[in-house]
Amino acid sequence: MTGWHPVWVGPTTFTWTSIQNKTTGLAEVGNLSESQAPLFVLTEKLRQSGGKTAETMYGAPGWVSHVVTNPWGFTAPGWGLGWGIFVTSGIWIALQMWEHFRFNPDMEFLRERLYPIFKESAEFFLAYMVEHPKHGWLVTGPSDSPENAFRAPSGEYCSESMGPTCDRVLVYSLLSVCLEAEKLLSIDSDLGSKLQQTREKLPPLQIGRYGQLQEWLEDFEEAEPNHRHTSHLIALYPENQISPEKTPALAKAARVTLERRIHHPKWEDTEWSRANLVNYYARLWDGEAAHQHLIGLLSKTTEDNLLTYSRAGVAGASQNIFAIDGNTAGAAGIAEMLLESQGDSIHLLPALPSAWPTGSVSGLCARGGFEVDMNWRSNRLTLAAIRSKRGGDCTVRYGKTLKSIHVEAGQTVRLTARSFVT
DSSP states (O other): OOSSSOOSEEEEEEEEIIIIIIIIITTTTOOOOGHHHHHHHHHHHHHHHHHHHHHHHHHHHOOOSSSSHHHHHHHHEOOTTTTTTTHHHHHHHHEEEEHHHSOOOOHHIIIIIHHHHHHHHHHHHHHOOOOOOOOOOEEEEBBBOOOEEOOOOOEEEOBSSSSSSSHHHHHHHHHHHHHHHHHHHOOOOHHHHHHHHHHSOOOOOOTTTTTBOOSSSSEEEEEEEOOSOOGEEEEEEEESSTTTTTOHHHHHHHHHHHHHHTSTTOOOOOHHHHHHHHHHHHHHHHHHHHHHHHHHOOOOOOSTTTOEETTTTTTOOSOOOEHHHHHHHHHHHHHHHHHEESSSSSSTTTTOOOTTTEEEEEEETTTTEEEEEOOOOOOOEEEEEEEEEOOEEEHHHEETEEEEEEEEETTTTEOOOOEEEE
């Protein structure tokens, strides 16, 4: 849940790199999958118009889009330094189609609609990326980490650089999706070999001088350490390239990044940056911190009618501005606190705070085509009912214990805390 704040910037053009994270992050897990259909149509239009942008601007195959679009499929760069030449926003929004497939495994959707978009995007980045002269890494650029800036060694305020971390995260995801899709569809093995080699040459995620996750390829000093944007943390959420279990050092670095930002005396506290924190801390399995920021979202950036707003004084706003980001992203954060499935298992109550000792939820969705209802009492699972839309196997996690189950299509498997006693 990071990136751009989607406000209208003209009669026909709007910012959109945040759509996946803030306004559609809830769609799949919240059992609102059908609401994404118009977004997929727009993404397919961007593939067409973005092909012209790739050819005329970069002399490259495939397609690319930048940070703004409109109903006519605008894909050229934006007009401002610090955000305009963000080259990976097309990957960012297309990843929502991959999430849709992961929640609703449909091979026809994968073959006919999803894979062509990702394949052609990969073709662009294969041609576009260049080799780092010192490390041999393949990097994008010049590009931005929207909308943040750093201090060059000379002390100059800068935004554009080679290989910002958010680009690396998105290109890694793009290549990974292509490889997985090619495997599932049994196609394009030659291309797959090239994509695999390319992925191995991407820069690693790096830890900087303060123990933070680096936002740029170099360990630059932040020009605005209070900035509301944390685009590089898409590696933690919504992507799954950082996790407390598989990459503990990087998870710690992500936490340091968050703590440095929010403890700055002039932190830009907006409704979406606050809602981001709910999701980030849920992914770090820190229910207490996630709950703290959920309360902050409700108490500091939410009207009496429960609609969230971007606070006056931040990013040049002269007054509070309604922004639905906090509503959708906050709801997505609550779902993440109760159910996660981005890894190898369906994780029950991964970030349950002590403030919610007893409760229930129904109809949440998990990747793999599963639907989950849960009840808990005294902060302990009492019942989880897991249904499958198509039938299949899955691994369920509660606490540190994993349990493998098989669910027939249309049937329900019921588990309690005792089910996880080894």
